[in-house]
Amino acid sequence: MGAFHSNPAEQTYRDLAEKTGFSVEQIWILHNRFKQLSHDEEMLRRDDFKAIPDLACNPIRSQIIEAFFDQRNFQTNSDGTAHEIGFEEFLTVMSYFRPPSLNMTQEEKEDLRRAKLRFLFNMHDTDNDGTITLEEYRHVVEELLSRSGAIGQETAKGITDAAMLEVASTSVGHMGPDDVYEGITFEHFLKILKGIEIESRMHIRFLNMDTTVLCK
């Protein structure tokens, strides 16, 4: 920590560290990055994200940016989207990408897994009704295929339908001939992604290391 950090800042860092689980060094690094992105302002806006060149060619860019402004991810039990976020919210969203520590109990791992999957779920469920409907899922698939041009449209529909059917078949029990599968609830979402070890795959290495890394 540099000498220019005054005591109150350190205290906030420690509070944040307790809250999010990062180490104080990692918070310091992320704060630098935050200030870099926001051009030394207090709050970060969507435009600042859009200015990141690395994100430019990412097919799901808009969803990533939205995730940062989604208040459901701030762990404050509120909904809706924010226009701008402060460092604390930024850090909270980043904390979803922490890897599991070695000395976690099975329960804690399960909680971590649920939290990460909840984050993913929120990314898909844009209208916040608790289910991922066909339209929303189709949007996801289309975004993923958005680089492929014309083929994408039709096949996206096909793939989405197929995927929804899959979810329906694995999660729902008996369905009568006229039942309609409303959408993927969070529980179903958990079930279908059981095969992917989210807790170890959804992480950024950077957030695990204590050493300073290049900030662009």
Place this chain on the structure above:
Amino acid sequence: MPVVLCSCAPEAAEMPARCRWAGAWRTFPRVRWVFLLALFAGAVASASAGQVNDTDSGATGGEGTGHHSRRAFPVLAVNYEYIRMPFEISLWILLASFMKLGFHLIPRLSGVVPESCLLIAVGLVVGGLIRLMGETPPVLSYNLFFLCLLPPIILDAGYFLPMRPFSENVGTILVFAVVGTLWNAFFMGATLFGVCQAVGGQLESVGLLACLLFGAIVSAVDPVAVLAVFEEIHINELLHILVFGESLLNDAVTVVLYHLFEEFGNVGIVTLADVFLGIICFLVVAMGGIMVGAVYGVLAAFTSRFTSHTRVIEPLFVFLYSYMAYLSAEVFHLSGIMALIACGVVMRPYVEANISHKSYTTIKYFLKMWSSVSETLIFIFLGVSTVAGPHAWNWPFVIATIFLCLISRVLGVIGLTFVINKFRIVKLSNKDQFIVAYGGLRGAIAFSLAFVLSAKHFPMKNMFLTAIITVIFFTVFVQGMTIRPLVELLAVKKKKETKHSINEEIHTQFLDHLLTGIEGVCGHYGHHHWKDKLNRFNKMYVKRWLIAGERSTEPQLISFYHKLELKQALMLAESGSTAKLPSIPSSASMQGESMRRSTRGRALPQISKVKEEEIRKILRANLQKTRQRLHSYNRHTLIADPFEDNWTEVRLRKKRVEMERRMSHYLTVPAKQQDCSPVRRVRFESDNQVYSSNLNPGSPMFHNDDPPVMEVARAPIARMDSVSLVDDSSRPQDSETARSSSGQTLAVSEFKDGDLRIPCCRSDPRPNLNEEADSTFLS
């Protein structure tokens, strides 16, 4: 080296056989035939060999008298010498194949003892028999081993290498391969030297460099042995790829160390400059090998771009280029194994996008076949060589070797894991470390390397050979046999039997992009960032050059999806041809909507050839892999294809239930493989196929407007499980819903554009998909 195969008279051979296989003899009549055939083959060879001398001597005797007497025209002449070499080679391969057959006919045995042990035992027996005949048994010569027997195994391993686990763990694998092998070699060499000096006597003459050379030879984990043992224990992916990857990549280290010590072993001193040169040499060997392989891989990919009119020789290119990569690397003393692996890995995604499905199958089967036979022959020859080779048994040396092997391996793994775990996300637990340490088997590579030592420079060569053989026996027999019960005992995670699903694929990709994006936000150029860059480079430039036609632009998700559907389409094509479809469904099982649909139905379930070809063209996209499975490694059940196994039964059932019509709008999903399939909206005809129908125009799920993307994949795949499921389930509703088995026959007819929803492949026959979706390039 003349290969002589003799065998004693059948009855004499049968006696020991009978003693050993008494139980099997009686209970498994097939085994008798197998063994009798094998012995018969040997007997014929020996008889022919005997006759050769008579014929030759007879002929020369006749000529020598100079009488020019007119002899009768020989109606039947024997000329064994003419075909001797290929005949004997074929006999050996036949023997190897019979052994494989035999072992699998005795299930009890193959469950307890790994095949490699049995094969070595057979080799010992055969070697003993040959010895008894007074002939010299053939030895596993360097050329034979490295040029003929090893490449198929390595190519098979490299071509089907699961890229995702490999690239995720490549750091760990490299550390184990390089640092671990170095540690093993030096520790063993130095300690053995100490032991030799301490024991004295005959061992005093063994120099430090000789010991180090011995340590280098013995320390390398052998890919053949690892493959042979590990593929039977079905351990989880991570451990498998760690041990296996290590065994492949340590070849470079072994090559360098071997040449270094061999070069200086006779001189006696190694200077610092030599050490430095050695390090450079290592880099050259490793990088050079990989580059040679990559170059040949790119050439192969480029060649395959133009083979659309000569499909028949496509597999040949793959094999030839790979073999040439291996040979080219060996010319320069580079690491041939790494060249082969690099060639396979580089060429695979592009070649698979270009070649036909049949060629792909051919490549797969040929590789498996060759590697399987090679492996068998290697182990048999090991046994034979044990009997043949001159031995110099030295108790202290041998015992010390075995102990040191174990100790150095354990210490090495523990030490390295301690360091590696600081950098890993998914740490290696103690159980993992134990398996990695215990799985470090030595094999035929060590033997062959020792075999070519020049006896002049290394007078203790026989002692080395004996010690190496003992170590090999120890690791293969003791460790190979006990690793399976230990895995059970320690409850090590086994291979996950998950089916691949579309949702997982979607989310895998989603995660990839998400993590890349977050890395971008963090400003951190991490793992995902570079992977993403590589993928984009690959897509923009490389694929254009190496993949023919429009396949080069297909994104991964689409190709995955289409791949699944192609399989079903092909299955349909095969199954549909035997089904006779009545065009009007029986009214008993119809309900309103499906009536409507069926009247418009078509008569034939068959896909037209044109369409099939069209589909094939579109669907053969570059397969970047999704989830890796390791079924490709399993040689015993190469096909692992439930379809082929169950085919006859399926056909029987089909005929039985031909008349029943399936409700087009009722799709049944067998939730788990063996559970009852409930009736529900979405029903899987088989485990692989889903038909949903557009019953409810108002439903948000199904829309009227879009035509189905794939028209082909309309027919369900006949699968035993689902068929039996539906047949067995006795739910009243089922009587009205068409039995799924009838769907096999039914299928396509009912669906027309707009009605048929997109078939979804919830799960695919594991081996098919896995082997085909096995990846490529770093994704």
